[in-house]
Amino acid sequence: xxxxxxxxxxxxxxxxxxxxxxxxxxxxxxxxxxxxxxxxxxxxxxxxxxxxxxxxxxxxxxxxxxxxxxxxxxxxxxxxxxxxxxxxxxxxxxxxxxxxxxxxxxxxxxxxxxxxxxxxxxxxxxxxxxxxxxxxxxxxxxxxxxxxxxxxxxxxxxxxxxxxxxxxxxxxxxxxxxxxxxxxxxxxxxxxxxxxxxxxxxxxxxxxxxxxxxxxxxxxxxxxxxxxxxxxxxxxxxxxxxxxxxxxxxxxxxxxxxxxxxxxxxxxxxxxxxxxxxxxxxxxxxxxxxxxxxxxxxxxxxxxx
Numbered sequence: 001x002x003x004x005x006x007x008x009x010x011x012x013x014x015x016x017x018x019x020x021x022x023x024x025x026x027x028x029x030x031x032x033x034x035x036x037x038x039x040x041x042x043x044x045x046x047x048x049x050x051x052x053x054x055x056x057x058x059x060x061x062x063x064x065x066x067x068x069x070x071x072x073x074x075x076x077x078x079x080x081x082x083x084x085x086x087x088x089x090x091x092x093x094x095x096x097x098x099x100x101x102x103x104x105x106x107x108x109x110x111x112x113x114x115x116x117x118x119x120x121x122x123x124x125x126x127x128x129x130x131x132x133x134x135x136x137x138x139x140x141x142x143x144x145x146x147x148x149x150x151x152x153x154x155x156x157x158x159x160x161x162x163x164x165x166x167x168x169x170x171x172x173x174x175x176x177x178x179x180x181x182x183x184x185x186x187x188x189x190x191x192x193x194x195x196x197x198x199x200x201x202x203x204x205x206x207x208x209x210x211x212x213x214x215x216x217x218x219x220x221x222x223x224x225x226x227x228x229x230x231x232x233x234x235x236x237x238x239x240x241x242x243x244x245x246x247x248x249x250x251x252x253x254x255x256x257x258x259x260x261x262x263x264x265x266x267x268x269x270x271x272x273x274x275x276x277x278x279x280x281x282x283x284x285x286x287x288x289x290x291x292x293x294x295x296x297x298x299x300x301x302x303x304x305x
Contacts, residue, residue: 009036145269188234
């Protein structure tokens, strides 16, 4: 089941905000997309797309209509998934999208447990940025998303699940007896590239505390960041669970910086007002339980230390 051609074209444009990207998604020509939207505008008697700009943009009326059309498209896509699961009891498929750290460090064990309980369900995990996660949900390529940080989109519903600390860490030999702004600025700061949620949250805190590093090292993955930290190449603001083993062994230590209180929250994302398939509902329930256990264990560890 799917929307009729004019609404499909408008929906694709509303998600991608580009005639060319919408045409590529629908595998039709760009003029065909433009004509479908023009026909819809004529039917409604409203201008939905402002064509003065190169790729076009939604008008206020377009934003209003898009909110309902995107939700209707999601409802139809979800009904197909649900009917398939009802037809094949105990089976189905579930596509999950997650931000890099959440998908790498927090979800794999939960997915393995879910597969053990529901062997007939095919589970796929895709990794990406928060923006990419929202795009996959909006385009029905994923049913659930799990990301850290803020999300946008009127048709996207976010449920906060797990709070995570971001700490400044480095080799013990690099930590000065007295940590000052100057001593922190003299060290190389190691991070992911721009666009990382951890880096964005950390830079806000650094600006608030007046910390302006004189040296920076950008690396393509958190595995590379941790490796550089272990070799003593610098320090990093990183989520505590990423370096939990290194902190426990003493390979890395936390640099206690006065006024540094940075946290991110992992949220579950879904399309608003859409009933989840049984598989997605069961998986989300399992994530809630396991994340609550993680939060409880962290609280106990903090109390005992």
